[in-house]
Amino acid sequence: MSENKAMYVGIDLGTSTSSLAHVRPDGNPEIVPNADGERLTPSVVFFDRFEGVKLVGSAARNGGDQERTIRHIKKHMDDPAFFVEIDNEKWTPTEISALILSKLRKDCSKIIGPIEEAVLTVPANFNELARKATVTAGRLAGLRIQRIVNEPTAAALYYAHTQSVRGRVLVYDLGGGTLDITILEIDENNVDILLSEGARHLGGSDFDEILTDLFKQKYLEQNGRELILDAAQRRRLLAVCEETKKRLSKLSVVSEVIGNREHVPGEVELTRADFEEAIKRLLIRTIMLIEQALDTLALTPRDIDHVVLVGGSTRIPKVQELLTGKFGKPPLSCGNVDECVALGAALFARRARQVSEVCNRSYGTLAIIEDALTGIGKVRNSIVISKNTPLPCSMTQTYVTSEANEELIEVEITQGEDHDPRYVDIIGRITLRVPPGRPAGCAVTVTYSYDENQRVRARVYDEISGLHKDIAIEYEGPGVLNESEIERKSAYLKQVKIA
């Protein structure tokens, strides 16, 4: 394949569905369907018992032993202790995600050719571990990862490209598992993120759970008996409820016939109003998060030029109604709300536009800070770069040594917003040896710099001696694979039969 035909793709690895897009020669992005003829691949993996095949997509989602079916793995990407065990083999969220990405890569190669490089998307509020895990999943799947991009940024690029959206924009992304609220500015050449907020576990799969409970309640009311389900039946009902939920975005009343082993099937009638009432609490939470985001930037709804919709769950009419009420005008929908992240990521992969992002978490260091009232010193997390600082950025804080004769200056690098050290992650450490015989109170500066690729560097500088030390912060710790583990695992995954 010649250089200018090299294929750069964008991949949205979603909680419920994943998709892959490339940019056509005319400059417009396009979804590449999978080899099953679908534009969206359900992010579901089924571990076949007979031939050891790993089914990914609709074939995995629709049917099969539920015990061998893995869904919503993205919810666990930040959990180093999580794994699933099937046939005495342990699979981490990274490895399960790699199976999904392998299917997308293989299908794409069959349909439009091999992939040169990929841009992967992640929720804006993914932490360092989850970002690392996503990149590793891509590498295990045999992809060269150009970079990762926040999902709302990718979606905003798509809206800017297709609908000429410009100005101050609020991206409301309600998908299968997460809610992301992002406020950004788009002009002819740039997308600048001003702020990103989110709720980790708020999305379509929560609505499915709520609808399942509503279903059981209505079943009892309408059939005069309880719907008692075992775990497998409940999962089937969950799948039915997801379809019911989608129909309720178009119809105001639906009915389903459902039964269990003990009883003859019964009919359940559900209205859109019942459903919307049941999920109202969660929807209002999404509006509260918008208010919080606007407050942080000292903006009012009137300062927002456009609200744009991203994520399949924004098809729920109540979502659009609440946003219209809040902003005094209806939000914009591109229609393919579940594809626009992958399409935007493809534009990104072709570097169609300059995009600047913000720091997704705060970075700091542990320091002894005196209580203003009691004068007692306590170890606190002192923030050096605050969350939502535009990237690239570089920030410096000066500290003083607390004891005389200190020869080793130890700086612990933290990630997290809390001032209490118990609630932040230690993601790195720098030790700087300084000359002996110094008094207490020597100034030491700590500088963190964060580039557009979300790479962080830290520098410690001792003012008296002029000595300094510089390191790249690589998130290491439980759940992060090293190079040789990546190589070994990707060789193993290459042999796995994925269909």
Ligand SMILES: Nc1ncnc2c1ncn2[C@@H]1O[C@H](COP(=O)(O)OP(=O)(O)OP(=O)(O)O)[C@@H](O)[C@H]1O
């Ligand atoms: N017409 C519809 N009405 C209501 N919900 C819908 C509709 N279409 C899709 N959904 C829901 O949208 C969710 C999937 O959206 P999407 O594919 O954007 O999420 P995702 O990208 O997988 O998740 P995330 O972005 O949270 O990782 C599912 O919960 C699905 O049931």
Ligand SMILES: [Mg+2]
């Ligand atoms: Mg999504």
